[in-house]
Amino acid sequence: MTPAQRRRQIERWSPIIAAAGMLLLWQLVCSVFSIADYIFPSPWQIGLAMAEFFRPIMEAAWKTFWVTMVGFGLSIVVGVLLGFLIGSSRLMYAALYPLLVAFNAVPKAAIVPILIVWFGIGVGPGILTAFLISFFPITVNIATGLATLEPELEDVLRVLGAKRWDVLVKVGLPRSMPYFYGSLKIAITLAFVGTVLAEMTAGDSGIGYLMQTAGSQQRLPLAFAGLVVIGVMAMAMYELFSYIEKHTTAWAHRGSQGE
Amino acid sequence: MAAQKDVAASGGDVFVQFNDVWLAYNEELLAANHFAVEAIDLQVRQGEFIAIVGPSGCGKSTFMKLTTGLRMPSMGKITIDGQPVTGPLKISGMAFQAPSLLPWRTTVDNVLLPLEIVEPHRSQFKSRRAEYVERARKLLQKVGLGGYEDKFPWQLSGGMQQRASICRALIHEPKMLLLDEPFGALDAFTREELWCILRDLWTEQRFNVILVTHDLRESVFLADTVYVMSKSPGRFVVRREIDLPRPRDLEITYTSQFTDIVHELRGHIGAMRKAGAEVAQ
Numbered sequence A: 001m002t003p004a005q006r007r008r009q010i011e012r013w014s015p016i017i018a019a020a021g022m023l024l025l026w027q028l029v030c031s032v033f034s035i036a037d038y039i040f041p042s043p044w045q046i047g048l049a050m051a052e053f054f055r056p057i058m059e060a061a062w063k064t065f066w067v068t069m070v071g072f073g074l075s076i077v078v079g080v081l082l083g084f085l086i087g088s089s090r091l092m093y094a095a096l097y098p099l100l101v102a103f104n105a106v107p108k109a110a111i112v113p114i115l116i117v118w119f120g121i122g123v124g125p126g127i128l129t130a131f132l133i134s135f136f137p138i139t140v141n142i143a144t145g146l147a148t149l150e151p152e153l154e155d156v157l158r159v160l161g162a163k164r165w166d167v168l169v170k171v172g173l174p175r176s177m178p179y180f181y182g183s184l185k186i187a188i189t190l191a192f193v194g195t196v197l198a199e200m201t202a203g204d205s206g207i208g209y210l211m212q213t214a215g216s217q218q219r220l221p222l223a224f225a226g227l228v229v230i231g232v233m234a235m236a237m238y239e240l241f242s243y244i245e246k247h248t249t250a251w252a253h254r255g256s257q258g259e
Numbered sequence B: 001m002a003a004q005k006d007v008a009a010s011g012g013d014v015f016v017q018f019n020d021v022w023l024a025y026n027e028e029l030l031a032a033n034h035f036a037v038e039a040i041d042l043q044v045r046q047g048e049f050i051a052i053v054g055p056s057g058c059g060k061s062t063f064m065k066l067t068t069g070l071r072m073p074s075m076g077k078i079t080i081d082g083q084p085v086t087g088p089l090k091i092s093g094m095a096f097q098a099p100s101l102l103p104w105r106t107t108v109d110n111v112l113l114p115l116e117i118v119e120p121h122r123s124q125f126k127s128r129r130a131e132y133v134e135r136a137r138k139l140l141q142k143v144g145l146g147g148y149e150d151k152f153p154w155q156l157s158g159g160m161q162q163r164a165s166i167c168r169a170l171i172h173e174p175k176m177l178l179l180d181e182p183f184g185a186l187d188a189f190t191r192e193e194l195w196c197i198l199r200d201l202w203t204e205q206r207f208n209v210i211l212v213t214h215d216l217r218e219s220v221f222l223a224d225t226v227y228v229m230s231k232s233p234g235r236f237v238v239r240r241e242i243d244l245p246r247p248r249d250l251e252i253t254y255t256s257q258f259t260d261i262v263h264e265l266r267g268h269i270g271a272m273r274k275a276g277a278e279v280a281q
Helices: A003-032 A045-053 A054-088 A090-105 A114-119 A123-147 A153-160 A164-202 A205-214 A220-248 B002-010 B027-031 B060-068 B107-116 B129-142 B158-170 B190-205 B215-222 B250-254 B257-281
Strands: B014-023 B037-045 B050-054 B075-080 B092-096 B176-180 B208-213 B225-229 B236-241
Touching: A003 A045, A003 B002, A003 B092, A003 B176, A045 A153, A054 A090, A054 A123, A054 A205, A054 A220, A090 A123, A114 A123, A114 B075, A123 A164, A153 A164, A153 B092, A153 B107, A164 A205, B014 B060, B014 B158, B014 B208, B037 B236, B050 B107, B050 B215, B060 B075, B060 B092, B060 B208, B075 B257, B092 B158, B092 B225, B107 B129, B107 B158, B129 B158, B158 B176, B158 B190, B176 B225, B190 B215, B190 B250, B208 B236, B215 B250, B236 B257, B250 B257
Parallel strands: B050 B208, B050 B225, B092 B176, B176 B208
Antiparallel strands: B014 B037, B014 B075, B225 B236
């Protein structure tokens, strides 16, 4: 093996090595200082809890997953439309952008109780919180992609009789695609945060509810198991969008690193 | 009227005609009598290659916007190809210093872009696509991009991208090609290479060219007539016919006749800058 090949091998395995190292250290700390599992459970204890409560955890995970995906779907639709609106019109940008920023700055945890008053306990607040927390990055990224068009290119097309719509469809939208996929990666992780937040405050099921219940009964291994499941789901979705991004907008990811 | 008679006397048909054209960018500037270009009078013959030189910020790009109909003059009248200009002129093709090719399209698809927009090609694009692709490939081969048609712009060098950009400006067979410092970002050798490519394209197709540049050698080598523009207010101060014989070869740029003209133009610009400095003081 040449040194370059070896380096590449190490690079490929490095995330797994790092994760394993962290787990090992964690286990070691818990074992050596014999920390009680209701204070800080070790990875082994979390694993045991996961095996013991496999079915309820999977049911909760599925619930959280689909609630998140519905909210995320909503935020793609609304986020893209809003982004298109403010990215293609200066007036709309001036009018709506400050509002959006203000809205985004509102802590979503503060909105959940209001949503409960409106929609009651159940999936409603979960879907809406996931949506509210995740549409902003999509909107901003679509708008940025549309607004950063080279004026020269616009002249080239306008002189040929191109209408605003032509320029948007032929140039603006394809241009904003890398921004869009980039924002999806961020938005999906935020959406999971939103769902869990709503479930913890007002849920009757889902991972957030499971963690809340387990925590209040001091069954921390189970609560940690919930955390792990959420982390895995969010990471899997992130990787999925990362993959889609790479394979649909390869032109934006050229460079020396991939060679 | 007198001007028209002059051109008629000189034998060519007038293609571009500016009659005392003034442009202020907005109402306030107009009220303040602050013009980006003023008192532009110009007659360009059919198929003539003109170059406009001047210091940066002298309104050369404004002039281009007027000629393409992207901007309407505040005062005066512009007639192109016998028609008064009332809006964007699709008989023109444009290329700029930045090639601004779309990175998600291959070179040939980039060149095809104007045909997807301009009528009558737009409505025929689907049915005549094969023919259009053939036309784009031929044009690319002509400028030395054979074999690169299906590459993406970011796989091409700067000079190659600029060639593709010029092809994009020419694909719909415009009567008028407008170039805004198209070779400004290229190294000296590539630039001279592209001069020759532009010369050959023009010799073959005889469209009108309006080349905006600050490279005097470039303007003298390529153009029939060079206009020197002054800075704020932007107006034409010198008109110089370049009577060097055609076809011109790069060798000509080393002759004394050539360098004399360049010197002369350089003198005008130098005098203008000096005058400007004195006014400023």
